[in-house]
Amino acid sequence: MKISRQTIMLLILAAAFFALVKGLQFAGVLNAYWQLVLDQALVTVIGALGLSLIYGFTGQFSLGHAAFYGLGAYTAGAIDIVYGNGNIIFFFVSILAGAALAGLVALLIGLPILRLRSDYLGIATLGFGIIVKVGMDNANKLIPVLGGATGMSGTPQTAHFDLIFILVLIIILLVRNFVFSTYGRACTSIREDEIAADIMGIDTTRFKVLAFVLGCSLAGLAGGIYAHRYPFLHPASFDFLKSFDFLLIVVLGGLGSMTGTIVTAIGWGFLMEVLRAVLGENFIDWRGVIYALILIVAIILRPQGLFSGKELGLLLPRPLQTGQGKERSHAGTGS
Amino acid sequence: MILEVKELEVYYGAIRALQGISFQVNEGEIVTLIGANGAGKSTTMRTVSGLLQPRKGEVVFQGRRINRIPAHKIVRLGISHVPEGRQIFPNLTVTENLLMGAYTRRDRAGIKQSLEEVMDRFPRLRERAKQLAGTLSGGEQQMVAMGRGLMSKPKLLILDEPSMGLSPLLVEEIFNIIKTINLQGTTILLVEQNAFMALQVAHQAYVLETGRIVLSGPAREVQANPQIRSAYLGEVQMVS
Amino acid sequence: MPVLEVKNLSKNFGGLKAVNNFQLTMEEGEIVGLIGPNGAGKTTVFNLITGIYFPSAGTINFLGEQINGLPPFRICQKGIARTFQNIRLFKENTVLDNVRTVFHPRIKYGLLDALFRTPRFNAEEERVNREAMEFLAALNLADRSAHKASGLPYGDQRRLEIARSLACRPKLLILDEPAAGMNPNEVSRMVDLVRMIKEKFQLTILLIEHQMGMVMNLCERLVVMDFGQIIASGTPDEIRNNQMVLEAYLGKGATVA
Amino acid sequence: GQKAGQQGASGEKVIKIGFVAPLTGDVKTFGESAKKGFNLALEQAGNKAGDYTIQPVIVDDRNDATEAVNVATKLINENKVSAIVGSLTSLTTIPISELANSNKVVEISGTATSPKVTVENGKRKDYIFRACFIDPTQGTVGAKFALNKLHAKTAAILYDQGNDYTIGLAKNFEDAFTKGGGKVLFKGTYAKTDVDFSAVLTNIAQMKPDILYLPDYYQKVSLIGKQARDKGIKATFMGGDGWDSSDLDYKTMDGGYFTAHYSGQDPRPEVQKWVKDFKAKYNSEPDSFATLTYDATNLLLNAIKTANSSDPTKIKDALQATKGFSAVSGSDISFDQDGNPIKPVTILQVKDGKYKFISIMK
């Protein structure tokens, strides 16, 4: 199997980033607190890439992403508490189980509701998120370990930067490979014009569901990792406001751009904590206000998002041999 | 002279769609702009009616410079623009669409009378008076757009490809209407792909190529120009 | 066996009979023109054939198989492709991707091949790229392959729609007013183009068009609709002289064509 | 907290204490009250405990579990505090306690009442303490009071399904009430964001219970109480320490009883001084969030003084060994083996726009 130049460059960039983080750790600049912030941001990257598949690439407006994030977190956390207890194998088993469950639920809910269009789909998924939240609040009545409204504590804290980083890298590569394949093209064609895609032979239902299931699985996976990095899971962490966070990231990054999603997820993850540091104790009330203003200003300055449909060269597929010189076309948008 | 366009330059972002266009429309005339796809015909029309702002040049209507006036006010001055691509209101009924055309008018009785006239002109619209315009066929929608344009009783009527997608019978009818309206005193600025028909009804003609006027003159002369014949009138017309 | 066989097709919208008892049989290699006044129901017939609407009554057989009731993408996969009266490209995607997208049903790699970029994936993608470029080249769009579809001039967009539908590898191609908004000169080039692709890709073609220059030149047979019903059919010459068609559709100007 | 207790610039000994509370978001009011209690305690101690000068680090958790973990990590790893006061709600205090305990940093919360704060799966988190009694205590005492003093036979309970504080109180009240021979006719829930309770209240009205137990914070119970009276419910209202605020709707809740940590009318000098000082500084009555956080801070300062060290392990031991500490919310405080203070429960009644002291119960 040939590995494309892009992939190699991407791996080199990743290695450089990894080395940088390690260096900062070693130098003591990156203490456990900022490390936690970084880890959380990386976890968010995975979940946000999931929504990027669903909304950014396939055009299916979902306001319920956090529900799947939560499903993954609870599933992974519970499995590891009950069976695993901090074993690295159970880390993987449980996060995959979390992803799988989120995917399965996405399949069951997606089949009926993905027939809805735009805002109606948004509100239906929002509603689904609220239903899941109510379920989480009451989950302890069926499965006591889930803790219900009082939250679930004691999940093994197996995840750490190295592990999370490798997982993120793998996910980025897989998502890129998906997007730049016939599957990705089918998905973007649905985003652009569902009727035309249908008439041009694309089984739109199948691809909408596929993107939804994959995207929600990624949310579930991210949730599973979160459960292994934060010792306490509470339904309030997975409510509709969290879904909005994912949406913000994907939109501010630019729809149909993985690069944008990744960069924004990390930036957004740091924003709140940087604001905390900058404002200090006395102006902390202004944090919410400034956060809101940054959001408004950012979207007004860049309504198409940071990278709208563009990718860093490294995230593009191998250039085509079309005989037309440099061909950089890809599933996102044209140059 | 009712309309004068001077040295108009219009951009879409960095793209210069019009590269300095000048032309005049005399009161009572039909003036046609012809040109290939993307030549800039619609851009010119949109600039005249105020939807686009020129970067350079000016638009003078009845002696008044109007290219800084917003579109909705230009309507009141007596310019009615029937846009390309039937921008009818799909969620309004046919009648409501037509009444929208008289939005700037206040004379209830007059509006009612105009409505009747339009319905008479397009009997199909009377049949469909209560149907939502969005479910009409392409040609029916074009009739709504034309009818709507007439409802404001404009001094200058701008028609952007009124015959597009219409059956031959209707094309003929549309051109008859154009002639009639003109005879009743309305000045008309007409953009057409169907150069053949357009040149037949027009008094003056301008030929646009990539944002520039390359030829102008009385319609008859333009029609007779051999280059125009081969470039715009095509050989197809001659086949049978 | 006829390529297309439409029997007693009807479609009602509320009280409106948009298509009423429509019949059509097409043999392989034919070009048939569907004409008629605005609102006659022509596009609706296309929408019924391609599965966008369910017929209120009647059957549609394609290559001997009943296709009405199938979802649009299945109908396309069986071999019917179309263009749209109002252009519907995948606007934000590149010209090349517009074409590559429709290769999907015939692509021979699976999800796992794609995710892990197996040799099979690479080989198949190379084939898709090559063939897609051939379609673009055939329609004179090759040098635009990396542009956004929405950035193309109108005429190019029309041709891209055709390229895209050809990439579906249809037996039957349905064109809804391909020459709308074109000047006579451009129309005549469109006539040549349709002839060319018909030969090159061995198509059967059903065409709606108001530009008589195009229809009369291209079609061997015409079907004329009015009020949802067929009012006449025959060769271009027969139609040109049919009194009913003259009154309902062509008008006196018909002499021009 | 390894390197905690550095020498200050001028050579004096410094100890860092973190304070976590919801200073933004929808329960920001609670956090602000608590912060006043914390600051007043430090001020009165002259910012000193034993030989140590106190350096407070105040952070906000927005009442969000994820944020709580972030700020706790920050306090422990970046600010390197020896001890943390806070947070307020169990929702954020539980995750903080997990981190504090595993990093061997002392934590004492004034108000987090869930048992899970100090004990997880039967295992005591050694470094974690609190200044309030836990939900079981309060609920049980409330039920006993209803049965024995009010001679109630039947009760209805209405609580917030999403708040473990109200869940805990409701459950323990129910258990004790039933065990003592009373009958719980109805147990219903609502969500934090609900404002219309007419459906359940209509049902309750038909049952005519003696007691309506409303174990939520003052804002919510005021709203429910109002609608309950509108529906013609005559039952006596009862609740917990969440009622203790000058912002309670006294008129609506008139006649209701609640379990509290102390009474502002208690003539004990600690109480009177506290109320006076608080009024002098902030020009308002202290509520229970302020009071308990004040007590928690003082308990911690006392332990630091006793240990005379900034080593969290020594502070923890000193805290656990606290004896006879006189706080506002109890005169003779020590900790049980779960880190909970041993102190009596006060019963107050809302009467004529004031809280009336009724009794003290064990």
Next chain:
Amino acid sequence: MEQIINGLQLGFMYALIALGYTMVYGVVQLINFAHGDVFMVGAFVGYFGFAVWGLPLPLAIVNAMVICAILGMVIEKIAYRPLRYAPKIAALISALGVSLFLEYFSSLKFVFGPDYRVVPRPIHEVHWHILGIPITNIQVMVIVVVLVMLLLLQLLIYRTRIGMAMRTVAVDHNAARLMGVNVDNTISLTFAIGSAFAALGGVLYAIAYPQIQPFMGIMPGLKAFTAAVLGGIGIIPGAVIGALIMGQVETLTAAFISSQLRDAIAFAILILVLLIRPTGILGRSQTEKV
């Protein structure tokens, strides 16, 4: 029976907010997430009016409506207008930002402050029994206001010039301009009216559920929006129908099943309705003409 009345009261409350929501959506196709927060501002200004400044109730209401109308126009101008020709989602994100801004800004001390405030009843509550049904004057007031609002909105949109203008702006700004419609003013006015209605809703809500705080708009806003979608978003009577259904479902669930499940069941019903009618109860089917 009494539960049905309870449900009606809640339903009319939702309708109060849903009407403004749906009207704005109908014209600009924007899910104006800030609507619930304008509603909150309305409640506060109304409260200040009659409880602090001592204005008579009608004046306090008018005052709140005027201030919120201005607020609505300002929000539109600053946060939405620059995004008018950007993708729809951009304005939605901006709306989220505005919503957060109003919430956090309002809870600053020098604005409304974070406290929960008890709202004194500006009017005496009177209990009536009409045909054996217990009802209060406040409930009657809410019902009357909703019905009047509904009627006014319907008249405005279908019977007036400005209504016609709104309906054309809803589809195509350029085409509307060519008819002589001032698009900017029309949209401003739409926001002004929508926000004034939100303020009216806010004041009545604060009277009916007498407690206000800066985050009070989130849930009612969400529920009202859901109600609007249920009825068919953008369709005025749909908002009322949707709201009444939501009110009934929530109340009946709370009364007879479990109040724990009330939101879950309300949203489950929303999803079911959408599956049967993908554009809501009164929504026109969206079959696009190809």
